[in-house]
Amino acid sequence: MNNQLLTVAEAPSPRVAPFPAGSMVEAAPEMIAEAEAALEINDHAAALAALEGVYDFTRTSPGLMNRALLAESWARMATGDIGGAEDLLARSSDITANPEFTERDRAEVLYRLGCCRLQRSKVGNATQLFTLALHICHTSEDDSTKLQAHILQWRARCWLRQHLPDMAREDVELAIELAEDLGDTRTLAHACFQASVVCERQSQWLLARLYGERALDAYEQLGDQVNCHKVLNNLGGINVLLGSAERGTSCLGRAVDIARGIGDDVGAAYALSTLAHMTLKLDDPAGAKNYAEQALSVLDGYEAHLGELGNVLLVIGRASLEEGDLGQAESYFRRADLAFEQISSIGHRAEAWVAQGDLARLRGDTGTAADRYRKAATALQDVHL
Known part of the structure; x- marks a missing residue:
């Protein structure tokens, strides 16, 4: 299973009918609304197309400019331009520092920046940003229920990366509660999806399927x-x-x-x-390798998908091990460990170390095998004293 964060929707980029030059200032809100609607259905290319040139017509309206920055930053993050997204969010942070904006507005920027940091595998920094955003929401006088639900289900991803499933469970359960209170189908779907991932990581398969099917029903309703x-x-x-x-x-x-x-x-x-x-x-290593190599041809080189890249490399290594190609297995296990190291995921690294231990054992190197197994077990243990 895959705790997939974001994917790129390479759909066509529809555009609204062109506005007369003299009415572009008046058209800016419609352009931004079109981009926001495109983001709701994950059409990131359409969102970027809708925002083309919008900043020339929002300079006298900080509120509109901030909406445009938030929309474009999310679309850029989703299409892999994380640096570009962070630059836009820096501008948004400067704008929302002004008194006319609310604490909720500032929390929104922190939340989106946290998403970018998590995409960069800066898990600790992302966790801090999400926690600070939640704190600001709690002190704000404005209604931030929907924002809190989104922050919680994203912070749950951080807890899973840090091998803290119980904390992730607390966050997703609260996110579901908030979404149900809102009656917001999309927010509830996101929270249930993440709850399914958390339950899967805790080996609660039936509950994971229940949450997953609930999320699927909601997403199908939304198209x-x-x-x-x-x-x-x-x-x-x-x-x-x-x-x-x-x-x-x-x-x-x-x-x-x-x-x-x-x-x-x-x-x-x-x-x-x-x-x-x-x-x-x-027990079909050849078939497994075929599927994994197809996935590898797409994922290799994507910074935002290092976790899944590592999983694919691990499968190819395991398949090679079963086919008796120990040299190839060693190479793929090493690459998988490097990918997992970059996302700071102890659980994933432990999988790579166990695989390396199995390889050493097959080579008759019991000392190295024991070291790898011990390293994995020590990394995953909860008690250190």
Whole structure:
């Protein structure tokens, strides 16, 4: 299963009809609203197209300019331009420091900056930003319920990266409660999706499937194809863990088809990665390697997808191990460990160390094998005294 953060929706970029030059200032709110609507359906290319030239017509309206900056920063982050997103958020931070803006506005900027930092795998910094944003929301007089729900489900991702699933569970349960109070289907879907990921990490497969199916129903109601394929990807792996390989394969096949249908190659790669894991568990190393190599051809080089890249490399290494190619296995295990090191995920690194231990054991190097296993166990233990 994959705690997939964001994927790139390479959909066509529709544009509104051109406005007469003299009315561009009046058209700015409509351009920004169009971009915000495009972001709601994960059409990031359309959002960027809608915002083209908008800043020339928002200089006398800080509120409109800030909305444009927030919209463009999210679209850029989602399409991999994290540096560009952070630059835009720096401008937004300067604007919202003015008295006419509220504490909630400032919390919104911190939240989005935290998302960027998490995409950069700066997990500690992201956690701090989310926590500060929540604190500001709690002290603000403005209603920030929806923002809090979004912050909580994003901070849960940080806790999982730091191997703190209980804290992640607390955050997603509160996010679901807030979303239910709001009656906001999209916010509830996001929270349930993240709750499914958290339960999966805690080996609570039935609850993970329940939350995942609830999220899928909500996304299907919204017509959100991007998130549908993400949830189907996770449900595929969960169903395999529950002993239903046929049901799992069906979910993953749907996930790949949807992702490819909307031009989301990264999303398809995530589903292929899960298929590779599943196929390896079913004792088909050649099939697993085939799926994993297809995913690797897409994910290699993406800074925002290092975690899944490491998973793919690990599968190829494991498949190579089962085929008896120990040299190739060693190379892929080393690359997987390096990818996991860059995202500061102890749980993932422990998987790589166990794989390296298995390799050493097959070579008859029991000392190195024991060292690798011990390193993994020590990293994952909760008590150190």
